[in-house]
Amino acid sequence: MSTSAPAPGSRRVYAGQSAEERDAARRARLLAVIHDVVGTHGYSALAVERVCTAANVSTRNFYQLYDGKEAAFADLYDDLLLGLGEQVAESLVATDGQPLAQRIPAALLAFLKPTFDDLRTARIIFVEVVGLSARIETTRLRNREKLIELIEAESRAAVVRGEVVDRNWRFAALALIGAATATALDWMLQKHRPPIEQLERELGELAVTLLTLDPRDAS
Structure with a gap:
């Protein structure tokens, strides 16, 4: 502006x-x-x-x-991301004191739900911003970094509580964000979409698997 x-x-x-x-x-x-x-x-x-x-x-x-x-679109993108961030913050407040296996899936769905509710928002967040310009890409990566830091912080706190085994939390956060956004985009682009409840359940299960499964069990 x-x-x-x-x-x-x-x-x-x-x-x-x-x-x-x-x-x-x-x-x-x-x-x-x-x-x-x-x-x-x-x-x-x-x-x-x-x-x-x-x-x-x-x-x-x-x-x-x-x-x-471009400046006007960047303002819209910032506005949408601000709203999604507020949804995540509200979810974390609502789940305060609950284990990681409940907090992170709830926060993830709080971030994604507005895009499921309005496919115009989904198209902007998942399609139109990718590679559009250096200015938009900087905003996209900055906000992705905020999500990574949030997941890392919540996961490390869960380690201290003895809920999960410590691991490379940045890798886990990137895997979760990448998989969730790709899955949400695929759902959006399908002509015959499966029920949103199914998608939400699967994304919740994905979050739990990536963040709580003991990596030593896979060896």
């Missing part, structure tokens, strides 16, 4: 809204349209003029908020 200072007088109230409130409302409308366009037709279908028309935002106001469509 633009960091330039507001023009003189831009903070005055108009129609009961401050300049900041009007900008927030424009941003919300723009992101809703971008979510629909990219989630339905792909990033290549995104055009500033069409987005502005659909969102009832002038192009002048658009460029006061963003330097182009």
Whole structure:
């Protein structure tokens, strides 16, 4: 988003809204349209003029908020990831005190559920962002790293509690994230999808296997 200072007088109230409130409302409308366009037709279908028309935002106001469509899409992606992160945090609070075998599957499903509920979000998160640009890739990897760190921290705490045997938790976290996202993407792309409850159960079982199975049992 633009960091330039507001023009003189831009903070005055108009129609009961401050300049900041009007900008927030424009941003919300723009992101809703971008979510629909990219989630339905792909990033290549995104055009500033069409987005502005659909969102009832002038192009002048658009460029006061963003330097182009990539910046606007990056803002949407950040917004979606923030929402998913909040779902994970809420899940961890709700499962506080429970064993790792319950906490991590619940947190994983909390992250994925919004994508199952809205396939536009799934397309953005799993398809459209991959390899789109260096800017988007940096955001994607930064947020993946947050998930890895969360899984590592929860797993090490479980080791201290004597629930699991210590291992390379980064490897386990990468395996879980990679397998879960690939499975979710495959489910999304299938013409005849299996019941979502089945997918959620299988992903939960995968998380438990990767994080709690004693690696010495496989030797």
